[in-house]
Amino acid sequence: MTSVSVLLTFLALLVAVAAAVRSTWSPCGLSMLSTITPFGERAKGHRFAATAAWFIAGATLGGLALGAVAAGLAALVAVVGAGAAVVAGVALVATLVALASDTGLAGYRLPVHFRQVNERWLDAYRPWVYGAGFGFQIGCGVATYITTAAVYLTVVLAGLTGRPVAALAVGLVFGAVRGAAVTLTWRTATPAALLAFHQRFAGWRRWADAGVVGSLVVTAVALGVAAGPVVALSCTGAVAVVVVVLRAVWRHRSVRSAASAPADGRAGVPAPDPVDRSVAVG
Numbered sequence: 001m002t003s004v005s006v007l008l009t010f011l012a013l014l015v016a017v018a019a020a021v022r023s024t025w026s027p028c029g030l031s032m033l034s035t036i037t038p039f040g041e042r043a044k045g046h047r048f049a050a051t052a053a054w055f056i057a058g059a060t061l062g063g064l065a066l067g068a069v070a071a072g073l074a075a076l077v078a079v080v081g082a083g084a085a086v087v088a089g090v091a092l093v094a095t096l097v098a099l100a101s102d103t104g105l106a107g108y109r110l111p112v113h114f115r116q117v118n119e120r121w122l123d124a125y126r127p128w129v130y131g132a133g134f135g136f137q138i139g140c141g142v143a144t145y146i147t148t149a150a151v152y153l154t155v156v157l158a159g160l161t162g163r164p165v166a167a168l169a170v171g172l173v174f175g176a177v178r179g180a181a182v183t184l185t186w187r188t189a190t191p192a193a194l195l196a197f198h199q200r201f202a203g204w205r206r207w208a209d210a211g212v213v214g215s216l217v218v219t220a221v222a223l224g225v226a227a228g229p230v231v232a233l234s235c236t237g238a239v240a241v242v243v244v245v246l247r248a249v250w251r252h253r254s255v256r257s258a259a260s261a262p263a264d265g266r267a268g269v270p271a272p273d274p275v276d277r278s279v280a281v282g
Contacts, residue, residue: 003084003226004084004087004088004226005161005162005163005166007088007222007223007226008087008088008091008157008158008160008161009158009161009163009166009169009170011091011157011218011219011222011223012154012157012158012161012166012167012170013169013170013173014215014218014219015150015153015154015157015215015216015219016154016158016170016171016173016174016177017173017174017177017215018150018211018212018214018215018216019141019148019150019151019153019154019174019212020141020173020174020175020177020178021177021181021208021211022147022148022150022208022209022211022212023138023141023145023146023147023148023151023178024178024181024184024208025147025201025205025208026144026145026146026147027114027116027145028115028116028117028137028138028144028145029138029145029178029181030198030201031116031117031119032055032117032134032138032181032182033181033182033184033185033197033198033201034194034198035119035122036048036051036052036055036131036134036182036185037185037188037194038185038186038187038188038189039188039189039190039191039194041127044122044127046127047127048186050127050128050131051127051128051130051131052131052182052183052186053131054127054128054131054132054135055131055132055134055135055179055182056135056176056179056180056182056183057132057135057179058131058132058133058134058135058136058137058139058179059135059136059138059139059175059176059178059179059180060135060139060172060175060176060179061132061135061136061139061175062135062136062137062138062139062140062141062143062175062178063139063140063141063171063172063173063174063175063176063178063179064168064171064172064175065136065139065140065171066139066140066141066142066154066155066171066174066175067158067167067168067169067170067171067172067174067175068168068171069155069159069171070154070155070158070159070167070168070170070171071158071159071164071165071167071168071171072159072164073155073156073158073159073160073167074158074159074160074161074162074163074164074166074167075164076159077159077160077161077162078162078163078164084226085227085228085231086231087160087162088223088226088227088228088231089223089227089231089232089234089235090160091156091157091160091219091223092220092223092224092227092231092232092235092236093235093238093239094153094156094157095153095157095216095219095220095223096220096235096236096239097110097149097239098110098148098149098150098152098153098216099149099213099216099217099220100239100243101149102148102149102150102212102213102216103213105243105247106242106243106246106247107246107247107250107251108246108250109149110149110152112145112146112147113145113146114145115143115144115145116144116145117133117134117137117138117144121133121134135179135182138178138179139174139175139176139178139179140175141154141174141175141178148212150212150215150216153216153219154170154171154174157170157219158170158171184197184201185197224236
């Protein structure tokens with residue numbers, strides 16, 4: 001399974017970087033870019049470089065925590081000793097599920113939670129505490145807002161490598177990339193400059209969305225080749241059937257909701273789509 005492990009390691013790193021970059025546009029990521037700034041830290045009597053360094057260190061440690069979970073899964077995969085085709089097939093299914101979730105093809109999204117860091121830390125603690133603390137929560141990927149299923153897929157792919165060290169490395173890269181985002185505001189010396197930055201930054205989100213979807217497509221194709229035509233077609237067909245069934249279920253629920261709407265002027269208004277397709281990812 002050596003060649004498949006190497007492939008999975010590469011793909012896990014690809015997805016990890018894409019997921020980490022995309023996560024910067026989460027409410028929590030944007031909040032960090034608004035609160036840990038050069039002029040904000042200076043106003044509190046702190047140095048931005050020091051706080052940012054603590055943030056990156058905390059995020060890297062958080063990424064290692066996520067990698068530790070993946071390493072445990074990798075150790076289990078190594079003990080089981082599944083064949084290369086089986087491992088590639090499982091990885092392919094996970095990738096297709098993540099792709100369906102992020103693009104809304106199935107009319108659903110994988111479960112997420114909506115949590116931000118506690119902004120009161122900024123006034124209650126020293127910069128190294130809130131810097132490292134915020135960084136850790138953001139770097140571990142699942143403690144705050146989750147904007148893409150690629151975060152989950154990162155853990156799955158890293159675990160399926162069957163190499164705990166490689167899984168730890170994937171987590172470390174994810175955390176480091178997430179933490180490095182705090183440096184994007186290093187040239188914003190005034191509130192006006194920060195506002196201008198966020199206006200530009202909002203426009204870049206579509207490229208991050210495309211990057212995540214692109215990484216998932218590349219991963220799916222590579223895993224399909226590694227699994228072989230029979231396994232690849234079987235996995236793709238199974239996921240496609242589930243997608244069709246889920247879409248039918250959501251459509252049926254939408255029709256029933258519309259039919260049972262109260263007669264207060266809102267009757268006949270279709271129920272909201274379970275997935276907001278105005279945004280490709282997140």
